[in-house]
Amino acid sequence: MNQSPVSLSRSRTLIRALLFDTFGTVVDWRSGVARDAAPFLTRHGIAADPHEFADAWRARYQPAMEEVRSGARPFTRLDQLHRENLDAVLRDFGTDPGRLPGDSLDDLNRAWHRLDPWPDCLPGLARLRPRFIIAPLSNGNVALLVNMAKRAGLPWDAILGAEVSRAYKPQREAYTRTADVLELAPAECMMVAAHNSDLEAARKAGLATAFVPRPLEHGPNQASDLVAEEGWDVVAPDFTQLAERLGA
Amino acid sequence: MNQSPVSLSRSRTLIRALLFDTFGTVVDWRSGVARDAAPFLTRHGIAADPHEFADAWRARYQPAMEEVRSGARPFTRLDQLHRENLDAVLRDFGTDPGRLPGDSLDDLNRAWHRLDPWPDCLPGLARLRPRFIIAPLSNGNVALLVNMAKRAGLPWDAILGAEVSRAYKPQREAYTRTADVLELAPAECMMVAAHNSDLEAARKAGLATAFVPRPLEHGPNQASDLVAEEGWDVVAPDFTQLAERLGA
Numbered sequence: 001m002n003q004s005p006v007s008l009s010r011s012r013t014l015i016r017a018l019l020f021d022t023f024g025t026v027v028d029w030r031s032g033v034a035r036d037a038a039p040f041l042t043r044h045g046i047a048a049d050p051h052e053f054a055d056a057w058r059a060r061y062q063p064a065m066e067e068v069r070s071g072a073r074p075f076t077r078l079d080q081l082h083r084e085n086l087d088a089v090l091r092d093f094g095t096d097p098g099r100l101p102g103d104s105l106d107d108l109n110r111a112w113h114r115l116d117p118w119p120d121c122l123p124g125l126a127r128l129r130p131r132f133i134i135a136p137l138s139n140g141n142v143a144l145l146v147n148m149a150k151r152a153g154l155p156w157d158a159i160l161g162a163e164v165s166r167a168y169k170p171q172r173e174a175y176t177r178t179a180d181v182l183e184l185a186p187a188e189c190m191m192v193a194a195h196n197s198d199l200e201a202a203r204k205a206g207l208a209t210a211f212v213p214r215p216l217e218h219g220p221n222q223a224s225d226l227v228a229e230e231g232w233d234v235v236a237p238d239f240t241q242l243a244e245r246l247g248a
Numbered sequence: 249m250n251q252s253p254v255s256l257s258r259s260r261t262l263i264r265a266l267l268f269d270t271f272g273t274v275v276d277w278r279s280g281v282a283r284d285a286a287p288f289l290t291r292h293g294i295a296a297d298p299h300e301f302a303d304a305w306r307a308r309y310q311p312a313m314e315e316v317r318s319g320a321r322p323f324t325r326l327d328q329l330h331r332e333n334l335d336a337v338l339r340d341f342g343t344d345p346g347r348l349p350g351d352s353l354d355d356l357n358r359a360w361h362r363l364d365p366w367p368d369c370l371p372g373l374a375r376l377r378p379r380f381i382i383a384p385l386s387n388g389n390v391a392l393l394v395n396m397a398k399r400a401g402l403p404w405d406a407i408l409g410a411e412v413s414r415a416y417k418p419q420r421e422a423y424t425r426t427a428d429v430l431e432l433a434p435a436e437c438m439m440v441a442a443h444n445s446d447l448e449a450a451r452k453a454g455l456a457t458a459f460v461p462r463p464l465e466h467g468p469n470q471a472s473d474l475v476a477e478e479g480w481d482v483v484a485p486d487f488t489q490l491a492e493r494l495g496a
Binding site (some may be wrong): 079133135141142143145146149150157158159160163164181182183184 | 327381383389390391393394397398405406407408411412429430431432
């Protein structure tokens with residue numbers, strides 16, 4: 001395996017695995033969900049802007065996971081949370097989901113499996129993969145991430161994240177258990193994310209951190225996560241530059 | 249995703265995922281372990297034939313997992329069981345493992361991460377992957393299977409198996425939980441194995457079955473698993489023929 005360890009000047013730790021946040025960092029969820037929501041909304045006569053619909057659906061993401069993190073409900077995979085949130089957001093837009101065909105709702109729910117990567121992802125990952133183990137460390141479930149990877153051509157070495165660690169980021173266990181299944185120390189893993197909060201939790205769990213901003217994740221008026229808010233180990237504008245910075 | 253379902257004439261079920269036994273079916277564990285044991289045995293002055301050593305180490309595999317299956321000990325990943333078994337087999341060969349350097353033992357234990365695939369595996373998997381989700385359903389742990397895949401170039405879509413399902417084959421849950429994390433029915437999954445017993449358990453759990461004999465897994469005098477002992481859905485002499493039979 002051509003997997004020469006890379007030392008970070010900051011800590012001299014050898015990084016063996018790069019773990020990627022997925023929604024926002026690797027794939028453009030807003031455009032992808034809006035693209036698949038548009039014909040659904042038209043077909044069912046729902047008056048909603050597809051991007052606003054995507055934003056509203058995504059806004060229910062953290063609260064739904066919080067129920068699991070808090071222990072209020074047992075671990076539930078993200079596809080199920082997305083499906084419940086879809087019913088809720090339809091009600092918010094004035095539509096009773098009970099009047100819509102279940103197949104149509106299930107298909108729209110799988111829009112989260114059909115998201116496209118940002119243009120730099122595939123060339124960047126192709127450069128990184130010979131040198132590092134690369135895997136998602138996502139709150140997405142295994143089936144979602146497998147289907148996404150096959151459709152988009154994401155060359156992951158493994159599908160890790162919430163469903164394997166049975167914990168939702170930013171819970172510490174999501175990071176530490178992922179490192180553990182790779183038989184690596186947290187410091188041998190680098191979290192790559194477009195979200196400062198994800199990197200903050202990863203750093204607290206002992207991982208190295210790389211920030212790749214995605215200033216269009218939330219559309220043209222994005223106000224958050226435009227810049228590195230702490231001194232992350234690496235900051236790069238895209239995955240090819242990340243590869244450059246890591247000597248890959 | 250170019251993943252047209254394939255219907256089996258037997259059941260007309262659409263197969264979406266091929267799940268592969270790994271040790272013996274995908275990789276030649278006996279040759280690989282013997283190759284790495286040879287210099288270890290010489291260096292430490294242990295009089296043992298490397299292939300006999302590999303066989304003796306492997307003979308402790310099922311009994312160690314049985315302790316987990318029976319509930320006598322909690323789920324323990326295979327790397328740990330292999331490491332304990334290494335100490336035991338060294339004692340069987342008259343050597344106190346306590347007198348050997350821990351690094352040297354740990355490195356030999358990772359021989360199981362450095363196994364080579366049978367020659368037909370990479371071309372066969374390359375044909376199968378555009379049409380099916382392909383993943384190991386192995387008793388190996390995630391780190392072992394990730395390291396093996398990166399070194400050997402095995403193009404898995406996911407790393408599944410014991411550590412994800414928290415059950416060791418042939419426990420039913422190893423099969424059913426693996427299908428479940430892929431959000432597939434058991435009948436949408438096909439177990440591919442060189443071992444009749446693995447396929448028997450997979451079939452009982454509702455999976456389709458493909459037998460690919462590996463008549464040299466146990467060396468030139470192998471007496472078991474030379475032929476299909478039940479009417480498996482597919483029988484093929486190697487992975488390229490398996491692809492042919494599945495229309496991939």
